[in-house]
Structures are given as structure tokens and as C-alpha cells.
Amino acid sequence: MPKTSDALKRTRGDVPFALVNYVGFLLFALLCAYPFYFLIINSVSANDVSALGDIRLWPEGLHLSNYSQILQLDGLSAAAVVSVARTVIGTACTVLASAFLGYMFTQERMWKRSLWYRLIIFTMYFSAGLIPLYITMKTLGLTNSFWVYILPAIVQPFNIILVKTYVESMPRSLQEAAEIDGAGTIRTFFRIILPNMTPILATVAIFTAVAQWNSFQDTLLYITDQKLYSLQYLLYTYTNQANSLAQAAQNAQGNLGAIVSAATTQTPTSIRMTVAVLVVLPIIFIYPLFQRYFVKGIMLGAVKG
Amino acid sequence: MFLVVLPFLVLVLVFSYLPLAGWATAFFDYKPALGLSGSEFVGLQWFRMLVSSPTQLQQIGQVMANTLAMSFLGIATSLLPVFFAMLLNEIRAPWFKNAVQTLTTLPNFISWVLVYMIAFSMFSTSGLVNSVLNDWGLITTPIKFLDTGEHVWLTMLLWSLWKGLGWGAIMYLAAITSIDPALYESARIDGAGRFQLMRYITFPQLMPTYVVLLVLSIANMLNNGMEQYYVFQNAFNKEHIQVLDLYVYNIGITGNSLSMATALGMLKSVISVLLLVTANAIAKRARGTSII
Structure with missing residues (x-):
């Protein structure tokens, strides 16, 4: 004021x-x-x-x-390693996946693009529930596995929306220039898009890292092995x-x-x-x-x- | 191009859509060791059992009361972040404002486990509050703040406010900065004082944001989550702390009746989606844009 x-x-x-x-x-x-x-x-x-x-x-x-x-x-240094590892690996995976998917979903040439996009976004508003998820993890052999901390968290609809919105606001000419130079979609992503997304990726990274570090419920549900x-x-x-x-x-x-x-x-x-x-x-x-x-x-x- | 996205779509299918197949569990007498094919098909037995005996009915009733009470207390206090933002905006010293913002949003970023640990070291019978009260001669026997079935709804509300109030205000603080200064200028020319500006300009300008969040929280009425209630849960407060999400966990994982817990969770998911769709339709009619 x-x-x-x-x-x-x-x-x-x-x-x-x-x-x-x-x-x-x-x-x-x-x-x-x-x-x-x-x-x-x-x-x-x-x-x-x-x-x-x-x-x-x-x-x-x-x-x-x-x-x-x-x-x-007993177990404390192991737990510290688990917590640090899930935070580092989990954040790296989620950030890269969010960046990649957010960008890919701006590419109009993708086959059935909006269908896949909606398929992902819909999961924000709906969950099968705790027990079916538990049974699924058990069936997949992910209980008592370190990967239960990483794999389910890789695709985050909310992050994908953030990145997609950000890419859409970037000047179109940036991508076009790369394409005229003969760079493919993937190459454009790594050479041009990714380096220009750092502000939004920092936001995604920091939220993911805090969530991974603080996560408690997945250990409670899926882990009985004290080493994990x-x-x-x-x-x-x-x-x-x-x-x-x-x-x-x-x-x-x-x-x-x-x-x-x-x-x-x-x-x-x-x-x-x-x-x-x-x-x-x-x-x-x-x-x-x-x-x-x-x-x-x-x-x-x-x-x- | 689709092919490079495919692995991620598989992840989504496996972790978000495949579990839907687990709903079948609700119609079987599921034994994990036997798998679904080895378990007996029982039709709607579990759904009937949820409401069959008076004891069961009473338990479900209590769980629903807890769930709705916590949600309504949350909704009833949902204007607090608005007032917090409006009052903080009246603070002139920027350093003070920033310090308050940083300190009050910090609790939002710690886990419920840590909140419980803090609660324990402050309010357990050997905790800080009891030992201070004891030293001041105000009590002779420690007060059981945590191991009690009384005021559970209220204490849970207070802990969520402690954790979430500062952060909840952040969005409104940002909304305040985007209010057109011309509105304040003209109101001032008309002779409006500080309180009138707050009452007639700031508050109404924040309402659209508030209404969206309100509608979303109504749609999420049944989804309190279980983490907060799980960590604070004990033998004394169990009756009043068990919200739907925690109850599903307690009967399913702790109590080992996976089928019944799935049946209950399934009902919850369906009702939640219906609530969300309804809330969205109402918001759409009222504001012309959808909220989801």
C-alpha cells in the first residue's frame, strides 16, 4: 500500500x-x-x-x-542413509520426470496427447484407497523394497501442470530456432528447454525434497524391514x-x-x-x-x- | 514421441489405476496368502457387515462424527488465515513482517511425526508444561494433556492451526499485493480510515480466493488424511481421534480385515468424487469457471 x-x-x-x-x-x-x-x-x-x-x-x-x-x-546411521538416499534419488527422479513430461505434453505432435494428459491429471482427484494400494505394492513385490519410496512418486500431476504452464509461457521462437537447426524433440528438450526451466524446477525440487524427507506413511505401510x-x-x-x-x-x-x-x-x-x-x-x-x-x-x- | 512418454504412463497405470482392481477385494473374503483367486466370493457381505450389528453401527457412527467434526472445525476456522494476512499487512516494519512470515510458516514444513514429538516434549506428563506448572506450584499431579479422551477434536484443531495458519495466510498475503492500489486511493479520498479500508476493500477482494479454497475443503470433507491422527493416537483418545482414513488403516492393516477396510475405503472414494464433482458444478455456476 x-x-x-x-x-x-x-x-x-x-x-x-x-x-x-x-x-x-x-x-x-x-x-x-x-x-x-x-x-x-x-x-x-x-x-x-x-x-x-x-x-x-x-x-x-x-x-x-x-x-x-x-x-x-542401532539402526540410526542406516536410517539416515535411507532418508538422505530417498530424498536425493527421489527428488532427482521426480524433477527430471516432471520437466520431461511437462515439456512433452506441450508437443502437439504427440499421439493422443490430451488423452494421456487427462489420464495423469485425473489421478490428482481420485485414489483407489489405502488398502488396494497396499495390496498392489505387495503384489508387485515392492513392500520391504527401497523402490517403494521412489517409483510411486515419480509422476506428480501437479508438478507436470506447473512445468507445462511454464513451458507454454516461454517464447515459442526458442523451440522453433532449435528445430530449424535440425534438433529433434528430445535434443531440444535437453539443449534448450531444460536449461531455461531452472526457476520452476527449483520450486518443484524443493517441494519434492521436503515431501520425501518428511514422508512417514509409506514406511509405516510398506516397510517392516528395519534396515529400510x-x-x-x-x-x-x-x-x-x-x-x-x-x-x-x-x-x-x-x-x-x-x-x-x-x-x-x-x-x-x-x-x-x-x-x-x-x-x-x-x-x-x-x-x-x-x-x-x-x-x-x-x-x-x-x-x- | 509417444514411446518416450510410455514408461511414465505405465507408472501411472500401475500405481494409480491398477489399485482400482483391488476394489474386487471388497467382494471376496480376501486372504493375502491365497490371493484373490483362492479367496471366497462373498458378494456384498462386507458392506452389510459395516451396518449389521449395533456395536458396528455405533463405531461407524463415531468415526463419521470424528471425521465430520474435524472437517467442520477446519472449515469453521478457515477465515483465520484471511484475518492473519490482513493484520500482517498492516505491520509497517518490513523486517518484522518478514521475520513473522518465516517463523510462522516454518511449522508447515515439518512432518506430523515431528509435531507429535514436539507435543510429547511439551505436553506429556514429564513434559515442559507440566514441569513448569509444577515448579510454580500450580499443580501437584501432572495433567495428562495427551493421554486423555477429552477435548480431542479441539486439540487436533489447535495443532493443525499451529502447523498451518502461517502458511495458509501466504496465499492471501500475495493476493493483497495484487489488489489495485487505485481502489485504496479512491476510498481514502472518500475519507475511509484504516479499518474501513480493511473492511470494504481488502476483505471483499480476498473473497474469490477464499471461496475457491472453501469449496475445495468441503469437497475434501471425508479426506482428513491419517498421519496427524495416527501419530497422536493412543488407547485413551482412540474413540475420538479415529477419522475415516485412520479407521480404514486400523481395521485393515492393524486389524487384518483387508476386505472390510477396502469396502469402507471404496465407499469413501466414491462419495469423495461425487462431492468434488458437485462442488465443482456449484463453483462453475457461481463463478463461471471450474475449480478443478
């Missing part, structure tokens, strides 16, 4: 209103941010103090050994099952040999907090950097609705 006549327009109600407004937002922002801060300070504080629930505003007995010890936990658990799933079991956590704490201790001191001895609280920070840290770092891509993504989505 233009600010030209603000000073003139300021009435008596304005100052209390602004005050309440600022304070209100400040409180809500703190409410959103504090839990993250709480996790972080607890994960770096003395473990005997954090177990009592006494770390509230700042860390006490600062130490980072939780982070090196946590990797000794993701970090999210491990965090859930640690939070919910005190027994498995106490066991994990004991094992971690055993693996380390002699106990060093109460401040660095693993407790259920310290394990829970440290794993939680491990899970959330990538999001906290990445989100502010790429915030504009997130915002752009939702706006583009709104256009198509």
Missing part, C-alpha cells in the same frame, strides 16, 4: 491497534519458533539436567557429544515406545564402553531430542534460503487451482 498520507491519516485508534498487532504477531511467532529452539538447546545441554526437564530458556553444560554418540544407536526405516519412522518409534528407547540408550552406552559422565550419558530425553534435531535441522536451514521458491510454488498452484 502507498504510504503517502499515512501521517495525516493517523487517528487516535491507530497506535493501540498497531501495538496490539505487533504484540500479537510477536507472540504467535514465538509460539511457532520456541519448540524448535527448545529441541536444540536440550540436545546440546548436559543430559542429566535435560532429563529432569530443566532446560527451558538456554542450554546448560554445553556439549556436542550427543551428536557423535547418536550415530552409535527412515529417520522419521525411527523418531516416531523413539517418541512413542519408551521401551525401545531405553533399550537404544543402553545399547548406545554398551557400544561406547566405559561411561564417561552423567552429563554425557544418553537418556531417553537426550536421544529423542537429538534425533528430532537431526530430522528438523535440514528443514530449518533450507527453508529460509528457499522461502521465495515455496511461495512461488503455492502462487503458481493457485493460478491453476
Whole structure:
């Protein structure tokens, strides 16, 4: 809004209103941010103090050994590898497929183009349901397979719409020039289209990566093999099952040999907090950097609705 | 050119259309070990069983009540992001505005597992809130915030608001920036104050966006998803937290009656599509454009 006549327009109600407004937002922002801060300070504080629930505003007995010890936990480093692998491979596959399909569906020469396009888009509004999907995965032998994290997520209708809209807004002459030079459709895609799509692909990539990293339900449904658990799933079991956590704490201790001191001895609280920070840290770092891509993504989505 | 797209179409067919064949499960007494061909055909038995006994009927009734309650609470609070955006827009300091935006949208990007972990460390009997209340001498026995069947709908609503409010406002904030400044100019010349501008210009200008989202959320009434409710679920709150999606999971995967869960899921899918088509038709008549 233009600010030209603000000073003139300021009435008596304005100052209390602004005050309440600022304070209100400040409180809500703190409410959103504090839990993250709480996790972080607890994960770096003395473990005997954090177990009592006494770390509230700042860390006490600062130490980072939780982070090196946590990797000794049974299954944790495997889960970290699974989570990173699904995020990297899954995002790469989805981004490439979205770019390729989004572009191909702008090519009028494709046989029955709009039929295939509709076939894909329709899946946005309809799902056979949880159990039939589960039975399908089982029949295909994808349960307890790493690929269940990747394959079903490759074709994303929403992403294809985003890319297609973007390609349609690119100058037509770009493609035509390439074709006159004798480049085929595929060659044009890799040489001309792909390098010019980076803004939209960044948006697609960031959304896909966050979704892959956060995904929990597919592990819950399709995976019973502990080697394929993701970090999210491990965090859930640690939070919910005190027994498995106490066991994990004991094992971690055993693996380390002699106990060093109460401040660095693993407790259920310290394990829970440290794993939680491990899970959330990538999001906290990445989100502010790429915030504009997130915002752009939702706006583009709104256009198509 | 079609050939290079074909592998992707196969993926879509396999993961989105092939499962439809799984609907057949609803008409058999499906035993995973025997496969569909080895299982007995039972016709509509499972559909009848959903409503056969009073206990079953009561359970389905409770699940429907939970599902609709959560959806309606969500719809009832759907204006909050609009107000959030309008009020945040009144903040003058850009740095403050940006900081608020970043911090309040962050929870949207963490998983429900993490939200539950946060809930656990804040509100469990040994959590932060209880230990603070205890230190201040306000309570002597810890309050069971999580292990209780009371106020489940409300707490679930509050957690979804915590997670989604800031992000929900983003679209409206962007919509505000695209409002024609001339509208504000002329209203100011007519002597409108800040609140009148909000009431008569900003709010009505946001309504088209709001209505589209509202119609979509009505169409999605039965699809609450299961993740949030699954992670918060425990023996105490189960009765009030089981929404349709979670119930299908609980009876199908945990309870091992795949056929009955498929029957229920099938009904849900069909009704959802009908709701969406209806909502779309209404939107089309009202606005002249379809929303899907």
C-alpha cells in the first residue's frame, strides 16, 4: 500500500491497534519458533539436567557429544542413509520426470496427447484407497523394497501442470530456432528447454525434497524391514515406545564402553531430542534460503487451482 | 514421441489405476496368502457387515462424527488465515513482517511425526508444561494433556492451526499485493480510515480466493488424511481421534480385515468424487469457471 498520507491519516485508534498487532504477531511467532529452539538447546545441554526437564530458556553444560554418540544407536546411521538416499534419488527422479513430461505434453505432435494428459491429471482427484494400494505394492513385490519410496512418486500431476504452464509461457521462437537447426524433440528438450526451466524446477525440487524427507506413511505401510526405516519412522518409534528407547540408550552406552559422565550419558530425553534435531535441522536451514521458491510454488498452484 | 512418454504412463497405470482392481477385494473374503483367486466370493457381505450389528453401527457412527467434526472445525476456522494476512499487512516494519512470515510458516514444513514429538516434549506428563506448572506450584499431579479422551477434536484443531495458519495466510498475503492500489486511493479520498479500508476493500477482494479454497475443503470433507491422527493416537483418545482414513488403516492393516477396510475405503472414494464433482458444478455456476 502507498504510504503517502499515512501521517495525516493517523487517528487516535491507530497506535493501540498497531501495538496490539505487533504484540500479537510477536507472540504467535514465538509460539511457532520456541519448540524448535527448545529441541536444540536440550540436545546440546548436559543430559542429566535435560532429563529432569530443566532446560527451558538456554542450554546448560554445553556439549556436542550427543551428536557423535547418536550415530552409535542401532539402526540410526542406516536410517539416515535411507532418508538422505530417498530424498536425493527421489527428488532427482521426480524433477527430471516432471520437466520431461511437462515439456512433452506441450508437443502437439504427440499421439493422443490430451488423452494421456487427462489420464495423469485425473489421478490428482481420485485414489483407489489405502488398502488396494497396499495390496498392489505387495503384489508387485515392492513392500520391504527401497523402490517403494521412489517409483510411486515419480509422476506428480501437479508438478507436470506447473512445468507445462511454464513451458507454454516461454517464447515459442526458442523451440522453433532449435528445430530449424535440425534438433529433434528430445535434443531440444535437453539443449534448450531444460536449461531455461531452472526457476520452476527449483520450486518443484524443493517441494519434492521436503515431501520425501518428511514422508512417514509409506514406511509405516510398506516397510517392516528395519534396515529400510527412515529417520522419521525411527523418531516416531523413539517418541512413542519408551521401551525401545531405553533399550537404544543402553545399547548406545554398551557400544561406547566405559561411561564417561552423567552429563554425557544418553537418556531417553537426550536421544529423542537429538534425533528430532537431526530430522528438523535440514528443514530449518533450507527453508529460509528457499522461502521465495515455496511461495512461488503455492502462487503458481493457485493460478491453476 | 509417444514411446518416450510410455514408461511414465505405465507408472501411472500401475500405481494409480491398477489399485482400482483391488476394489474386487471388497467382494471376496480376501486372504493375502491365497490371493484373490483362492479367496471366497462373498458378494456384498462386507458392506452389510459395516451396518449389521449395533456395536458396528455405533463405531461407524463415531468415526463419521470424528471425521465430520474435524472437517467442520477446519472449515469453521478457515477465515483465520484471511484475518492473519490482513493484520500482517498492516505491520509497517518490513523486517518484522518478514521475520513473522518465516517463523510462522516454518511449522508447515515439518512432518506430523515431528509435531507429535514436539507435543510429547511439551505436553506429556514429564513434559515442559507440566514441569513448569509444577515448579510454580500450580499443580501437584501432572495433567495428562495427551493421554486423555477429552477435548480431542479441539486439540487436533489447535495443532493443525499451529502447523498451518502461517502458511495458509501466504496465499492471501500475495493476493493483497495484487489488489489495485487505485481502489485504496479512491476510498481514502472518500475519507475511509484504516479499518474501513480493511473492511470494504481488502476483505471483499480476498473473497474469490477464499471461496475457491472453501469449496475445495468441503469437497475434501471425508479426506482428513491419517498421519496427524495416527501419530497422536493412543488407547485413551482412540474413540475420538479415529477419522475415516485412520479407521480404514486400523481395521485393515492393524486389524487384518483387508476386505472390510477396502469396502469402507471404496465407499469413501466414491462419495469423495461425487462431492468434488458437485462442488465443482456449484463453483462453475457461481463463478463461471471450474475449480478443478
